[in-house]
Amino acid sequence: TTQLIAAAPERHLWAETYRRGVSAVLDVAGEVARSIAAEIGIALTPSEHTRLSTTRPVDPAAYEAFTLGLFHLER
Structure with a gap:
C-alpha cells in the first residue's frame, strides 16, 4: 500500500x-508517480508520461x- 500524506497540516490525501x-x-x-502527480495537480509532459x-x-x-x-550498504 502506498499513501500520500500532506505534511502540514497532516492529512491523508491518497492511498x-x-x-x-x-x-x-x-x-x-x-x-505511483503518475497517481501522485495527478493527486497534487501536476501535469506531466508527454515525455514524462511516456518515461513513466x-x-x-x-x-x-x-x-x-x-x-x-542496499540493506548491507546502509547497515
Missing part, C-alpha cells in the same frame, strides 16, 4: 494498494540481490 510480482516493480513505480509508462520486466533474483546490497 492505493498494488499487488504485482517483483518483475513488475518498475511498472508499479511509474503508476515504458518499463521492462525486472529479474526477481537481480532485484533481490540489489535490495540486499
Whole structure:
C-alpha cells in the first residue's frame, strides 16, 4: 500500500494498494508517480508520461540481490 500524506497540516490525501510480482516493480513505480502527480495537480509532459509508462520486466533474483546490497550498504 502506498499513501500520500500532506505534511502540514497532516492529512491523508491518497492511498492505493498494488499487488504485482517483483518483475513488475518498475511498472508499479511509474503508476505511483503518475497517481501522485495527478493527486497534487501536476501535469506531466508527454515525455514524462511516456518515461513513466515504458518499463521492462525486472529479474526477481537481480532485484533481490540489489535490495540486499542496499540493506548491507546502509547497515
